[in-house]
Amino acid sequence: MLKQTEGSHAMAEAIALCRPEVICAYPITPQTHIVEGLGEMVKSGELKDCEFINVESEFAALSGAIGASAAGVRTYTATASQGLLFMAEAVYNAAGLGLPIVMTIGNRAIGAPINIWNDHTDSMSMRDAGWIQIFAETNQEAVDLHIQAFRLAEELSMPVMVCVDGFILTHAYERVDVPTQEQVDAYLPRFEPQQVLDPRDPVSIGAMVGPDAFMEVRYLAHQRQMRALELIPALSQEFKKVFGRESGGLIKTYRCEDAKTIVVALGSVMGTIKDVIDEMREQGNSIGAVSICSFRPFPSEELHDVLAHAKRMVVLEKSLAVGIGGIVSHNLRMALSGISLHAYTVVAGLGGRAITKSSLHDLFDKALKDELEPLTFLDLNQEVVDRELEREAQQRRSGPTAENVLRQIGTVGATLR
Structure with missing residues (x-):
């Protein structure tokens, strides 16, 4: 059903339609409205057969989710920024145990200095923890990706982060098509855990693993991510059949067919990038864009194919690896083995700084002339x-x-x- 609503409320409705049985919640800006909405639905009875657990910290939120998922129920939580760092140990534990938890990240800068606005530093800090990481470009996609995330997590038995830009998406009011319960039930099967908590048949969880088997366990987690490279686009296509719209996948291209310059980015900034590309196309410039939806697993082959015929690549990223530069661009360089092109890393939007069309026009004009430095800080x-x-x-x-x-x-x- 189409409705004008806040992004966080739309996400909360979609998550409720997935029938979670345990929600562990601790408020931290900008994801608070999501768990508040879910809490209201549990209290009113709109979301049935679900336990909403108020915890004392972000670490407790994910720890509770780990316990619930290991006991055999569909589990959800959300966090952002310092909250994600506080639960870092549990983030690795959830992935190492292979638990199908879904967690929303309302992307926000990490301090110090204190900053509550959007960039991608928080998610990037946990990029190698073993979670699948998928990034939403719009609030419609944020709704759709949560539904796909539960399916993906449970088919692979591994946790999934749905990353949405804080405030830009979470607090924006716009028209969103929230699906029906019948549609979600047709797409997302009932949760069937490998094991359930049964006092008559006790099992241990999280046993110590020595050097003789630790590498094999970690390798299996890697193999599940490699399987996700096939499963993510397959689930996206199945989603399209049920819901009538395409959402998710590994990457999305925009006017790349004949593009000699290709801009690569993640998240909501793609909307502004597309507008600028349209204007530059009208001026006769051969430029396109690629949006990375799945950052983990990283879609190396798909990006390699798209960029193979380009002359230059501009990676616009809302995070910074202090001392080296770009995080996304570093991953891309590994994917582009055998391709010779001019590659530019542009760090932009840190701490919520606006990324304007005028700044992007100037940036892309310089890129077309190969006048950019290898590492550029936009509007510094x-x-x-x-x-x-x-x-x-x-x-x-x-x-x-x-x-x-x-x-x-x-x-x-x-x-x-």
């Missing part, structure tokens, strides 16, 4: 950075950097000494 205020570096060189005093930068731009009313 170099003057502020230079002044802080000069101050540090003159005074050689250690201490917090953020406050000095804020004073320079006038956010903090104090004299820089």
Whole structure:
């Protein structure tokens, strides 16, 4: 049913239609509205046969989800930013145990300095923990990907993160087609766990594994991710048959057929990128874009095929690996073995900084002329950075950097000494 609604509320409705039996929740901006919505549905009886567990921390949220999933029920939780870091040990445990938990990440910057706005640093910090990571471009896709995530998690017996841009998607009101219970039931089978909690037949969970078998267990987790490279597009096609729209998959291309310059990105920024590409196409420029929906497993072959005939690649990413540069671009370079092209990494939107059409026009114009540096920081205020570096060189005093930068731009009313 089409409705004008907040992204978080639409996601909560879709998750409820998947019939979770345990929801473990701890509020952290910007995912709070999702679990609030689910809590209201459990309390009102709209979501039946579900236990909503209020916990004391993010670590407890995922730990509770691990226990529930291991006991044999369909389980869901959500978090963001520092909350994901706080549950890091449990993130690895859930993947290592092969538990089909679905978790929404309301993508948000990681401090310090404190920042509640959107970038992808939180999800990227857990990219190698063993979870499948799928990124939504729109709120419609966020709804659809949650339904696919439960199916994917349970067929592979491994956890799935559905990554949605905080505020940009979670708090945006727009028209979304929320499916019916009959549609979801037709697509998502009843949960049939490998084992259930039975006091008459006790089993151990999370046993110690020594050097003689540890590598094999980890290799099996890798093999499941490789299977996901086939299963994700298959489930996306099956979803299209049931729901009448295409959503998800490994990658999505936009005007790439004859493109000599291809922009690669993840998440909601693709909407702005597509608008700029349309305008540049009208000016006669051969440019296209690729949106990565599945970041883990990484779709190396699909990206290799799309980029094989391009002259240049611009990777726009909302995260930074301090000391080396781009995270997405590093993965792409491994995928592009045997392809010779100009590759540019552009770090943009950190801490929620706006990525505007005018900035993208300037950026892509420079890329077409091969005038970009290998690593570029979009709209970086170099003057502020230079002044802080000069101050540090003159005074050689250690201490917090953020406050000095804020004073320079006038956010903090104090004299820089």
